Amino acid sequence: MKNKNVLQAIKFALFSTSAGIIQVVSFTVMNELIVPNLNIQNEALLKILNAEYGVCYLVALTLSVLWNFTFNRRYTFRSDCNIPVAMAKVAGFYLVFTPVSVILGEMASGKGVNEYIILGLTMASNFVLEYLFCKFVVYRNQEDTIDKK
Numbered sequence: 001m002k003n004k005n006v007l008q009a010i011k012f013a014l015f016s017t018s019a020g021i022i023q024v025v026s027f028t029v030m031n032e033l034i035v036p037n038l039n040i041q042n043e044a045l046l047k048i049l050n051a052e053y054g055v056c057y058l059v060a061l062t063l064s065v066l067w068n069f070t071f072n073r074r075y076t077f078r079s080d081c082n083i084p085v086a087m088a089k090v091a092g093f094y095l096v097f098t099p100v101s102v103i104l105g106e107m108a109s110g111k112g113v114n115e116y117i118i119l120g121l122t123m124a125s126n127f128v129l130e131y132l133f134c135k136f137v138v139y140r141n142q143e144d145t146i147d148k149k
Helices: 002-037 043-050 050-074 083-110 115-136
Strands: none
Touching: 002 050, 002 115, 050 083, 050 115, 083 115
């Protein structure tokens, strides 16, 4: 049992690392190339995009979460659970995590903290919290249920 949990944590870390790469690359593309070069005429959209960290972070986080959920469900937790229900649970996690991390990120960014330091700290806390949430909430009693065909 102990070896299974260690292997599971290693798999989660590897898939999370790949999701982290997707998050960093997409954040960088948004932060360095797309948002600074937008010529926005719509005042409401301009106000939203003025908070550049939050917009870049949200796009990058969404891509990362979709990637991570897909691979961890199949290969880490080996669960054939109801996918919409599992995704709704993960969405619930992010309904709490995302606003808190965006608000704290915007506050830190406004205080002059480098956006990549903020991103790294946010990703580290996301890694630990998401693993615990998946293990004990999303896939609780539903691990290793994929048929070996």
